[in-house]
Each structure stands twice: as C-alpha cells, then as structure tokens.
Amino acid sequence: MVRSGTIKIVKVDVMDAMDNQSTTTSEEVAAARPSNSSSAATARISDLQLDVKVMGNNDVMIRVQSENVNYPGARLMSALRDLEFQVHHASMSCVNGLMLQDIVAKIPYGLTTEEAIKSALLWKLQQ
Numbered sequence: 001m002v003r004s005g006t007i008k009i010v011k012v013d014v015m016d017a018m019d020n021q022s023t024t025t026s027e028e029v030a031a032a033r034p035s036n037s038s039s040a041a042t043a044r045i046s047d048l049q050l051d052v053k054v055m056g057n058n059d060v061m062i063r064v065q066s067e068n069v070n071y072p073g074a075r076l077m078s079a080l081r082d083l084e085f086q087v088h089h090a091s092m093s094c095v096n097g098l099m100l101q102d103i104v105a106k107i108p109y110g111l112t113t114e115e116a117i118k119s120a121l122l123w124k125l126q127q
Helices: 040-044 074-080 114-123
Strands: 005-016 020-029 048-055 059-067 086-096 098-106
Touching: 048 114, 059 074, 059 114, 074 086, 074 098, 074 114
Parallel strands: none
Antiparallel strands: 005 020, 020 048, 048 059, 059 098, 086 098
C-alpha cells in the first residue's frame, strides 16, 4: 500500500546461475516528511529500501536498509513473526545512522511470489 505523498521505485533483476533460477526485486519507499506532527504513521518510515530474493522453492533473502530510528530491527522482526516467517539467519548493522538488515528465512504458506512477500512486509512495517 502506497500512501499519498509517497514515491515508490521498483527494480527487478532476473538471473540464472548454475540452473538455480532466482529473481531479485528491490523496492524503495520514500515517504514525504509531514508538515506537522499529527501524521505519525507517515513519519515512522521516512526512508526504506527493501530487497527480496527468492532462493529455490522454500527460502527467501530479505535485505532492508533504513534510517536507524524507531527501532527498525525490532519492527522487522515483529513483522516477520506476525507473517509467520521462520528465520534461519539474521544480521543487523548500523553504519552512519543507517540500519542494514539481512534475513534468510523460510517462506510462509500463502506468500508464493516476491511481490507478495514484499507487499506483506511493507504493509506490516508501515503499521
């Protein structure tokens, strides 16, 4: 879901390496800064880049880059838990005010495409 005042950029790369087909999608959501503080939901995610790559049939690699405000690590883990992802590996790093998060997880039942995974994660992260 893209709110008004939000810019959405989607980049798709398709590659075939050693008979393992994989598709990479990248989505960047940049919400406009609110003029007053009454729009807390829009201000919560001011700059977020989300990359999703399905590996095989069951696993997904998720990379999130955002500002290090409002506990981005906790929000991502909460979103993954709510969507019933089984996390195999997670890594979080903070560099110059940016939080970089890499996740490898099992794809939950019902989320079969990268677009579905990305949309579900963005929806959960923007709540």
